[in-house]
Amino acid sequence: MLQPATTSQDTHLPQLTLTRNPGMDLDMNWVRSVQANTSAIERRAATLPARRSVKKDYQAAWLLKAVTCIDLTTLSGDDTAARVRRLCAKARQPVNAQVLAALDMPGITTGAVCIYHEMVETAVAALDGSGIPVAAVSTGFPAGLSPFDLRIEEIRRSVAAGASEIDIVISRRHVLEGNWQALYDEMREMRAACGEAHVKAILATGELGTLRNVARASLVCMMAGADFIKTSTGKESVNATLPVSLTMIRAIRDYHTATGIHVGYKPAGGISKAKDAITYLALIKEELGARWLQPDLFRFGASSLLGDIERQLEHHVTGNYSAAHRHPMG
Numbered sequence: 421m422l423q424p425a426t427t428s429q430d431t432h433l434p435q436l437t438l439t440r441n442p443g444m445d446l447d448m449n450w451v452r453s454v455q456a457n458t459s460a461i462e463r464r465a466a467t468l469p470a471r472r473s474v475k476k477d478y479q480a481a482w483l484l485k486a487v488t489c490i491d492l493t494t495l496s497g498d499d500t501a502a503r504v505r506r507l508c509a510k511a512r513q514p515v516n517a518q519v520l521a522a523l524d525m526p527g528i529t530t531g532a533v534c535i536y537h538e539m540v541e542t543a544v545a546a547l548d549g550s551g552i553p554v555a556a557v558s559t560g561f562p563a564g565l566s567p568f569d570l571r572i573e574e575i576r577r578s579v580a581a582g583a584s585e586i587d588i589v590i591s592r593r594h595v596l597e598g599n600w601q602a603l604y605d606e607m608r609e610m611r612a613a614c615g616e617a618h619v620k621a622i623l624a625t626g627e628l629g630t631l632r633n634v635a636r637a638s639l640v641c642m643m644a645g646a647d648f649i650k651t652s653t654g655k656e657s658v659n660a661t662l663p664v665s666l667t668m669i670r671a672i673r674d675y676h677t678a679t680g681i682h683v684g685y686k687p688a689g690g691i692s693k694a695k696d697a698i699t700y701l702a703l704i705k706e707e708l709g710a711r712w713l714q715p716d717l718f719r720f721g722a723s724s725l726l727g728d729i730e731r732q733l734e735h736h737v738t739g740n741y742s743a744a745h746r747h748p749m750g
């Protein structure tokens with residue numbers, strides 16, 4: 421049985437200072453030695469949703485934890501300033517105030533909002549004073565095939581406009597061609613262009629062919645200074661999956677074991693159900709430990725997950741809730 425992912429105290433934590441990955445030289449021997457046992461990973465991933473059982477009393481705590489880890493996202497061609505302002509209002513108050521009051525968890529927010537570069541100024545203004553970071557996708561998202569100098573310039577403009585987190589997309593071709601040096605150099609330059617901003621490397625795993633490529637790309641991006649590794653843009657035909665997540669999480673664990681550096685993880689794309697969110701949180705807790713269940717080291721990239729979590733929390737409060745269960749970890 422899973423224990424709660426959170427306590428009332430840590431849900432109320434102020435914005436954590438994001439850790440910075442200084443990176444290291446490209447270690448080709450290490451990269452080449454990385455393997456991924458696809459069938460073992462798939463077998464393990466297949467057991468995850470089925471055997472998760474979260475005691476009802478703890479569900480609200482897990483779901484509130486998930487809310488604090490969402491990069492609330494809109495990345496659509498028809499985004500408008502009005503839509504982004506509504507998104508930011510939702511990030512400030514992600515769950516109905518009465519529900520939060522009933523759970524004694526007022527004041528929680530999402531981890532960040534995630535938007536296109538064009539919308540950064542609007543989001544920064546709408547979130548003023550909230551402490552909620554603005555994350556921009558800024559390198560010719562989602563394909564990442566615009567000229568390299570323009571991708572670097574886009575990062576610089578997003579940072580200048582107030583984005584404190586930059587989600588970059590890697591060049592998939594470097595992975596598919598096994599050109600790890602080119603991937604490392606690209607990531608390194610993007611990292612430098614981010615300055616003080618936190619950088620998440622989107623691998624677009626659905627386009628990388630094999631889990632071994634996913635593992636190697638994860639490692640190279642971390643060596644080059646990625647603060648987070650992120651599965652997908654949400655625009656590939658296959659986005660976040662549990663086998664890919666296991667592969668990336670284990671790469672994070674190996675990197676931490678070897679260097680002592682904490683790199684964050686962001687599954688993104690197609691995560692829209694509360695029960696899936698709990699599966700991901702449980703996976704992180706099992707494979708990386710509770711330290712990675714804070715928003716400085718874990719985010720969901722999701723545009724519609726919050727709606728389902730809200731529905732489940734309302735149901736919890738109106739349907740099953742009893743005073744005896746108000747503080748599952750209190």
Ligand SMILES: O=C[C@H](O)COP(=O)(O)O
Nearest residue numbers: 653654689690721722723
């Ligand atoms: O980075 C976030 C993803 O684009 C969101 O994908 P989604 O709309 O499938 O939740």
